[in-house]
Amino acid sequence: DAGVTQSPTHLIKTRGQQVTLRCSPKSGHDTVSWYQQALGQGPQFIFQYYEEEERQRGNFPDRFSGHQFPNYSSELNVNALLLGDSALYLCASSLYLGQGEQFFGPGTRLTVL
Amino acid sequence: QKEVEQDPGPLSVPEGAIVSLNCTYSNSAFQYFMWYRQYSRKGPELLMYTYSSGNKEDGRFTAQVDKSSKYISLFIRDSQPSDSATYLCAMDSSYKLIFGSGTRLLVRP
Numbered sequence: 001d002a003g004v005t006q007s008p009t010h011l012i013k014t015r016g017q018q019v020t021l022r023c024s025p026k027s028g029h030d031t032v033s034w035y036q037q038a039l040g041q042g043p044q045f046i047f048q049y050y051e052e053e054e055r056q057r058g059n060f061p062d063r064f065s066g067h068q069f070p071n072y073s074s075e076l077n078v079n080a081l082l083l084g085d086s087a088l089y090l091c092a093s094s095l096y097l098g099q100g101e102q103f104f105g106p107g108t109r110l111t112v113l
Numbered sequence: 114q115k116e117v118e119q120d121p122g123p124l125s126v127p128e129g130a131i132v133s134l135n136c137t138y139s140n141s142a143f144q145y146f147m148w149y150r151q152y153s154r155k156g157p158e159l160l161m162y163t164y165s166s167g168n169k170e171d172g173r174f175t176a177q178v179d180k181s182s183k184y185i186s187l188f189i190r191d192s193q194p195s196d197s198a199t200y201l202c203a204m205d206s207s208y209k210l211i212f213g214s215g216t217r218l219l220v221r222p
Contacts, residue, residue: 004156033209040121042201042212043157056209090156098208104149104156 004105025093032074037088119213132189136202145205
């Protein structure tokens with residue numbers, strides 16, 4: 001079992017650019033949640049995808065958007081990057097809308113210059 | 114006031130010590146409680162998952178939940194240098210997780 005995988009590992013962008021991060025959930029899981037973790041903080045919930053639809057959203061602006069594919073993998077897109085978007089972006093997979101345990105991937109570290 | 118409060122530490126203990134990590138929370142609707150371990154620059158790893166009040170033990174780890182006090186704890190027995198990491202408590206709010214800010218633990222050989 002490969003577990004939750006994310007790509008890329010690291011990314012450096014400049015302000016105003018756009019970025020796409022990718023996540024493949026754990027085998028058998030159908031729900032993907034995205035979190036942002038700033039340095040020294042706990043992860044903050046961005047949104048959750050189930051059956052290719054956004055089901056819940058945290059307190060993040062519309063610059064953050066996502067997508068889920070039929071194979072349950074997911075993308076996180078961030079437009080018009082700001083310096084404050086620099087963080088570790090984590091993907092968590094789970095069953096059915098996040099019921100039960102949520103397992104995290106290794107994360108993508110985004111640096112915005 | 115944050116929904117979940119956690120002392121950031123760092124907490125430094127000698128190898129073999131019993132470690133106690135704690136979180137308090139304000140939302141009485143939380144039903145599921147988790148502890149994650151996060152090594153530097155890695156993703157969080159689920160250690161313990163508990164429902165409602167009570168204790169749960171897994172090897173050297175024991176999780177306690179006291180819903181009446183809105184207080185959860187993680188105990189680590191016979192701590193090892195490899196336990197040095199940040200420990201995050203998390204609570205389930207309608208299937209999205211609310212995290213504490215994490216406690217850094219250093220176990221000295």
